[in-house]
Amino acid sequence: MRPLRVRLALAVAGFGALAVLAVLTAPLVGSSSISLARVFDRSVPFADNPDAQIFFIARLPRTLAGALVGAMLASAGVVFQGLLRNPLATPFTLGVSAGAALGAMLAITFGWSLAWLGIPVAPLASFAGSLLAVGVVYLLATARHRGLSTHVLLLAGVTMNAFFSALILFVQYFADFAETFRILRWLMGDLDISSYQPLVTALPLVVFSFAAFAWLARPLNLLNLGAEAAETRGLDVLRAQRVAFLSASLATGAAVSVGGPIGFIGIVVPHLVRLLVGADHRVVLPASALFGAAFLIGCDAIARTIMAPLELPVGVITALIGGPFFLWLLVRRA
Amino acid sequence: MLRAADVEFGYGETPVVRGVSLDVPADGFVGIIGPNGSGKTTLLRLLAGTRQPRRGALTLDGVPLATLSRAALARRMAVVPQETQLAFEYTVLEVVLMGRYVHLGAFEVEGPRDLEIARRSLAATGTLDFQHRPFATLSGGEKQRVVIAAALAQISAVERSDTEPAILLLDEPTAALDLRYQLETAALLADLHRSHALSVVVSTHDLNFAASLCRTVVMLKDGQVLASGGVDDVLTPALVGRLYGVEVDVSRHPQSGHLTVVPLRRMTGARP
Amino acid sequence: MRSIWAIFSVTLKSADGAARRHDGATARRVHSVFLEEAQKSGTSSRCVVVPSWLSPWAVLLSVAAVILGGTVLVASQPQPRRIISLIPAVTEMLFALEAGDRVVAVGSFDKYPPEVEKLPKVGALLDPDLERILSLRPDLVAVYGSQADLRTQLERGGVAMFVYAHAGLADVTTTIRELGTRIGADARAAGLVRDIEERLASVRRSVAGRPRPKTLVVFGREALALRNVYASGGIGFVHDMVTAAGGDNVFADVNQQAVQATTELIITRRPDVILELRAEPLSRDAEQKERAVWNRLGSVPAVRNGRVYILVDRRTVIPGPRVGEGVEVIARLLHRLPW
Numbered sequence: 018m019r020p021l022r023v024r025l026a027l028a029v030a031g032f033g034a035l036a037v038l039a040v041l042t043a044p045l046v047g048s049s050s051i052s053l054a055r056v057f058d059r060s061v062p063f064a065d066n067p068d069a070q071i072f073f074i075a076r077l078p079r080t081l082a083g084a085l086v087g088a089m090l091a092s093a094g095v096v097f098q099g100l101l102r103n104p105l106a107t108p109f110t111l112g113v114s115a116g117a118a119l120g121a122m123l124a125i126t127f128g129w130s131l132a133w134l135g136i137p138v139a140p141l142a143s144f145a146g147s148l149l150a151v152g153v154v155y156l157l158a159t160a161r162h163r164g165l166s167t168h169v170l171l172l173a174g175v176t177m178n179a180f181f182s183a184l185i186l187f188v189q190y191f192a193d194f195a196e197t198f199r200i201l202r203w204l205m206g207d208l209d210i211s212s213y214q215p216l217v218t219a220l221p222l223v224v225f226s227f228a229a230f231a232w233l234a235r236p237l238n239l240l241n242l243g244a245e246a247a248e249t250r251g252l253d254v255l256r257a258q259r260v261a262f263l264s265a266s267l268a269t270g271a272a273v274s275v276g277g278p279i280g281f282i283g284i285v286v287p288h289l290v291r292l293l294v295g296a297d298h299r300v301v302l303p304a305s306a307l308f309g310a311a312f313l314i315g316c317d318a319i320a321r322t323i324m325a326p327l328e329l330p331v332g333v334i335t336a337l338i339g340g341p342f343f344l345w346l347l348v349r350r351a
Numbered sequence: 352m353l354r355a356a357d358v359e360f361g362y363g364e365t366p367v368v369r370g371v372s373l374d375v376p377a378d379g380f381v382g383i384i385g386p387n388g389s390g391k392t393t394l395l396r397l398l399a400g401t402r403q404p405r406r407g408a409l410t411l412d413g414v415p416l417a418t419l420s421r422a423a424l425a426r427r428m429a430v431v432p433q434e435t436q437l438a439f440e441y442t443v444l445e446v447v448l449m450g451r452y453v454h455l456g457a458f459e460v461e462g463p464r465d466l467e468i469a470r471r472s473l474a475a476t477g478t479l480d481f482q483h484r485p486f487a488t489l490s491g492g493e494k495q496r497v498v499i500a501a502a503l504a505q506i507s508a509v510e511r512s513d514t515e516p517a518i519l520l521l522d523e524p525t526a527a528l529d530l531r532y533q534l535e536t537a538a539l540l541a542d543l544h545r546s547h548a549l550s551v552v553v554s555t556h557d558l559n560f561a562a563s564l565c566r567t568v569v570m571l572k573d574g575q576v577l578a579s580g581g582v583d584d585v586l587t588p589a590l591v592g593r594l595y596g597v598e599v600d601v602s603r604h605p606q607s608g609h610l611t612v613v614p615l616r617r618m619t620g621a622r623p
Numbered sequence: 624m625r626s627i628w629a630i631f632s633v634t635l636k637s638a639d640g641a642a643r644r645h646d647g648a649t650a651r652r653v654h655s656v657f658l659e660e661a662q663k664s665g666t667s668s669r670c671v672v673v674p675s676w677l678s679p680w681a682v683l684l685s686v687a688a689v690i691l692g693g694t695v696l697v698a699s700q701p702q703p704r705r706i707i708s709l710i711p712a713v714t715e716m717l718f719a720l721e722a723g724d725r726v727v728a729v730g731s732f733d734k735y736p737p738e739v740e741k742l743p744k745v746g747a748l749l750d751p752d753l754e755r756i757l758s759l760r761p762d763l764v765a766v767y768g769s770q771a772d773l774r775t776q777l778e779r780g781g782v783a784m785f786v787y788a789h790a791g792l793a794d795v796t797t798t799i800r801e802l803g804t805r806i807g808a809d810a811r812a813a814g815l816v817r818d819i820e821e822r823l824a825s826v827r828r829s830v831a832g833r834p835r836p837k838t839l840v841v842f843g844r845e846a847l848a849l850r851n852v853y854a855s856g857g858i859g860f861v862h863d864m865v866t867a868a869g870g871d872n873v874f875a876d877v878n879q880q881a882v883q884a885t886t887e888l889i890i891t892r893r894p895d896v897i898l899e900l901r902a903e904p905l906s907r908d909a910e911q912k913e914r915a916v917w918n919r920l921g922s923v924p925a926v927r928n929g930r931v932y933i934l935v936d937r938r939t940v941i942p943g944p945r946v947g948e949g950v951e952v953i954a955r956l957l958h959r960l961p962w
Contacts, residue, residue, distance in 0.1 A: 251425030
């Protein structure tokens with residue numbers, strides 16, 4: 018096996034190239050045909066140039082959102098799997114997405130509005146919901162134990178998922194037909210953000226999360242040995258678990274508030290990446306982020322074009338690819 | 352060097368370990384023996400510094416363990432747990448390199464020196480040939496030796512001065528091994544103790560294993576020290592009988608030269 | 624030998640077979656009671672079911688039977704006197720057919736006419752309150768076709784139903800006619816239908832020669848964001864209304880009632896007019912902010928020419944008796960006619 022630096026360089030180069038390719042080509046495909054020449058034709062004022070409008074308002078933000086959400090969900094998946102020492106964990110295992118869904122649902126159903134602030138409230142409510150879920154799970158898991166019990170964490174997360182799902186059903190009774198429809202569609206994921214503002218708003222969270230992930234790479238390797246053994250190797254286990262849980266949850270919450278709870282990226286991408294580069298988190302984390310970006314951009318491109326002019330929700334495509342993959346994983350492990 | 356003085360600890364209300372005192376000298380090979388549930392693993396955790404006692408003191412060269420940083424402790428002491436289960440497919444070399452964690456900065460990558468230390472540790476445990484194989488594909492005995500190699504890499508002599516001998520703590524190292532690997536592990540530990548100048552603390556319920564390796568033995572029963580001292584003084588039929596409630600015969604084996612304990616029958620009558 | 628003739632007059636015409644089956648079941652039940660009585664008293668009995676339009680003849684027949692020495696029992700389906708409606712459109716229709724005094728409860732989303740504010744609410748499409756409905760002892764309940772569970776339960780409870788299905792503009796008048804027959808208000812229904820059709824014809828005349836603007840009709844989207852935009856496809860009564868009002872639905876080629884309109888689609892289809900239909904009113908400030916959300920699509924003609932409208936008018940979202948007025952409202956906006 019090649020030394021770490023070489024493997025890391027190869028992985029970043031390879032997956033990075035894939036991600037760059039995805040970002041450059043995705044805005045060129047879509048349900049309507051545009052010509053690049055017209056897109057960059059400066060002589061036509063922007064407001065009169067539909068090709069440029071489609072490129073810069075419809076497709077490019079969408080591609081960038083796909084990159085951001087894909088990178089965050091994939092790397093958060095890696096971190097959760099390392100934290101819980103379970104390859105079947107996903108960013109949504111611990112209740113983050115259920116909390117986010119509840120927040121968004123409440124905002125949509127009860128028509129909450131921050132009109133005086135001029136910003137849409139659903140993404141904020143969704144993020145707040147995910148923070149609430151994360152907070153409750155964390156408190157439960159640290160309640161009586163010295164440190165963080167991953168068993169309790171897992172149980173608390175699964176329980177919160179169920180509880181929030183029940184609340185979601187309850188809130189749904191207050192929703193009328195149109196609202197229910199919109200909520201269902203939000204649950205399937207939607208990257209059509211049509212502006213760069215959500216990306217800019219999420220940027221600080223992204224930077225923070227990725228910085229934390231970079232620091233977490235080696236601790237996650239050690240956590241694999243078990244909390245007790247990792248401690249004897251000199252790792253501050255409690256601090257590592259806290260940072261892992263909080264940063265991965267924040268990343269997931271931010272990703273969900275931008276694009277909705279898009280499933281399967283957090284499990285398909287880490288596994289594929291590990292098959293190719295091995296288990297060392299120092300390679301797996303950056304590679305998963307890059308591959309996650311490329312993967313989601315690809316799925317979104319498929320979702321946009323396969324039934325043109327109509328669009329499938331991107332969550333449907335990730336599920337259609339991810340579901341059989343997940344089954345194959347389970348069979349392979351059995 | 353590593354000393355426990357009258358320590359008490361419990362996970363909940365009831366103490367698991369009570370009034371335990373023991374001493375691990377600089378050149379020591381200490382065996383902690385006792386039935387299941389007597390507190391051996393807990394005592395090992397206390398000695399390694401991962402738990403703090405409720406009462407009493409644990410000191411390393413007179414300095415309380417609680418005041419030493421995790422990194423400082425990790426440089427002097429390494430633990431080999433009973434079992435190592437990895438959730439992901441790390442190679443043997445990667446597992447051993449994990450032992451170098453405490454010697455590297457937050458974003459530092461293992462350098463040639465770390466690789467050299469890792470390889471030497473693998474060689475010392477006879478597992479160098481496995482270095483690129485996935486850890487999960489090894490047999491129980493091979494895995495155990497790899498983990499020992501990782502522990503060695505962690506407390507490697509290069510970073511220590513001669514006045515700071517290192518300690519290797521092993522929790523039931525032979526529990527899941529067959530006869531051949533038991534023998535190999537015993538030989539390995541004896542060799543490491545001699546050639547690497549390591550102190551070794553081993554918790555085990557295999558009396559013969561302890562007898563063949565340890566210089567001093569601590570008998571733990573229901574969380575309290577039943578007896579401690581030289582192996583010849585502690586491994587007597589009377590004490591073993593009190594510890595396990597079993598009548599045994601203890602004799603020196605003519606060929607191996609170690610004490611051998613042979614169980615005869617269960618003790619009946621008065622409680623031991 | 625005396626005979627008992629039981630003649631039941633039954634409504635044969637109904638939106639689906641439910642009413643007919645129900646009435647037939649009731650008829651059979653009563654018949655079995657009479658069978659018992661007849662056997663006890665040693666007489667033979669016969670049951671005849673006749674359609675309601677034969678009722679006058681049934682009376683003559685029964686007179687003949689009496690003369691021939693039998694006892695005749697004639698029962699005919701009475702007009703429903705305790706009506707519950709879960710559907711806003713049907714509620715409006717009932718009141719427009721002057722049967723408002725017979726309505727004992729309405730659905731949770733019913734707001735017109737103002738009299739319904741005082742009536743008890745029994746839920747809607749997703750959450751009908753069966754207990755409440757039954758406790759009000761209705762003899763007719765208007766339900767959605769898709770409410771399969773509720774329909775089964777009401778059938779078991781022996782409650783007659785009027786089954787409603789969402790459809791196009793033409794079906795509004797059909798539904799009004801069927802409802803009229805069902806509640807015994809045929810004449811009034813015919814009059815109402817005539818009014819609606821006249822109004823529609825008048826609108827069609829006034830927009831006949833005018834150019835047809837490409838129209839995007841939005842049902843809903845997220846607040847203050849162009850996310851999750853739902854627009855009318857080429858099917859459904861909103862599409863029909865816009866077409867009748869002289870507009871060209873930009874999604875007329877899509878064979879669905881609702882289309883998720885992505886940014887790219889909206890830019891490509893270049894609507895001349897954007898019409899957002901809302902059920903709840905907005906403050907002036909909020910309305911301005913919501914309209915401003917479209918400004919980022921500068922190349923869309925509707926945005927450039929300031930023809931983005933937010934319409935809060937139940938007449939345009941409820942496929943009820945006021946659709947004619949709804950079409951008028953939309954036509955005025957589309958063609959910039961004076962109020």
